[in-house]
Amino acid sequence: MSLLNSMLNTVEWGEYSFKSIFDKIVQGRRLKKDDQISGKIPFVMAGVTNSGIVNYISNPVAVFPKNSITIDIFGNTFYRDYYFGAGDDTGVYWSEHNNYSKETMKFFAISMSKVLDGKFDFGRKLRSSQSLDFKMMLPIKNGKIDFNFIDKFIAKLEAERVSELVTYLSRAGMNDCNLTPEETNALHDYEYLEFSEFNVIDIFTVKNTNSILSRDILENSGDTPYLCASRDNNSVSTYISYDKKKLDEGNCVFIGGKTFVVSYQENDFYSNDSHNLVLYIKDGEKRTKLNQLYLATCVDKSLGHKYSWGDSISNKKIQKDKISLPVKDNQPDLSSLATLISAVQKLVIRDLIQYVNQKSDSNILVEYAS
Structure with missing residues (x-):
């Protein structure tokens, strides 16, 4: 990183509005989930999970070009190097007259994201028409955008990340x-599994977490995860040292109460809000990491459509909720999940x-x- 930071610190910078960079800024079109027809076109909507891709469709929608950038109503920004469709909560940015390289477009996306970060949420949503005058910082040389620097920087950044990934895979x-034959069979048989709905409270013991306000912690003061209702970093905001009486037991499914973010938490942790929920499998033999990774997805897919910031989940509400699980002999079949x-x-x-x-x-x- 020292080389990359040095590159950034030595270059000259200039401000450029979004509208000065892109000659095409288009809002996507509304397409309800129930109207989406299965196909091969990636369909993008607001969100960060899977880079905002919610489905693959075959509907006759406007297909946006490769080498584009999307910005949703919350300011989430992604570079796209493939053809795709987009919902009306997503703006698409590209240029027909400037042949920007892939590396340059990636740099634009990073710079745009920094400008928009933290400015938008459910209470203040961004439309692409509002973003025209936002200005991002770009490297310049002799008063013009230094595309040569941008391309070299992104190439070096990518090479460094690949090197880190190689090291991680090797050391891990x-x-x-x-x-294995069992794993091959599990993938093959999954298509033929039968699913049924079960009460959440028949599968899990549900509890509210303890609550430690962010103002009361010292970030990076220990090695215990401090969780918040965010999708980033598996909901881990920082690692802290605190009163052990406030610890919540790990090896559980964790739900960020106000945002309905679902994750598996392997270790004991501290929580930022008592609205957050923890789910512990009642069958102790099934309370393994791999099983719970699967069950966290089941919870998310079964209940995610019900809850939002304005209608958040609670311990009281989840008592009546049901989740869809593989079934055998009319009972939940958790035997092959791992x-x-x-x-x-x-x-x-x-x-x-x-x-x-x-x-x-x-x-x-x-x-x-x-």
Whole structure:
């Protein structure tokens, strides 16, 4: 990072409005979830999960070009190097007259994100027409945008990140991407699983977390996770040292109460709000990490559509909620969840290794991608 920081500190900077950079700024079109037809077109809406891609559709919607940037109503900013559709809560930015490189567009996206960060939420939503006069900082040389610097900087940044990923995969021993027969079967059989709804409280013991206000903590003062209702960093805001009487037990499914962010928490933790919920599997033998990674997704998919900032979940409400789970003999079938998640993890690791091998000149880990 010292080299990259040095590059940023030595370059000259100038301000440029969004409208001076892009000659195309278009708002997406409304397409309700119930009207979306399964297909191959990525459909983007407001949110950060999966970079805002909520579905793959075949509806006759406007398809936006590759090499575009999207900004949703909350200011979440993403670069897109593929064709896609977008909902009416997302603005799309690109240029038809300037042949910006992929690296330059990535730099634009980062700079735009910094300008918008923290300015928008449910109470104040951004529309693309409002963003025209926002100004981002860009490297300049002789009074003009220094595209050569931008392209070199992004290339170096990407190379550094790939190097870090190679090191992480190697040190973590993530070199086994070969599926076992059981994992292969679990992936194959998943398509044929039957699902049924069960009361949340029949599967989990539900509790409110303790509450420690952010003003009462010292950030980075310890090694215990301090959780908030954010999707970033698995809801971990910082790590602190605090009164152990305020600890919540880990190895659980955690729900950020006001935002309905669902995650698995492996370790004991502190919480920023008593509106947050923890769910503990009643069947102790099934309370494994892999099982709960799957169950956290089940909770999110089953209940996520019900709750929002203005209508948040609570311990009282969840008592009447149901979640969809695999079923066998009319009972929840949690027997194969761990095997399925193990298989998915291996597939993700394989994709990471293949990505590294495509981006890196090194032959490290090539053998593991086969």
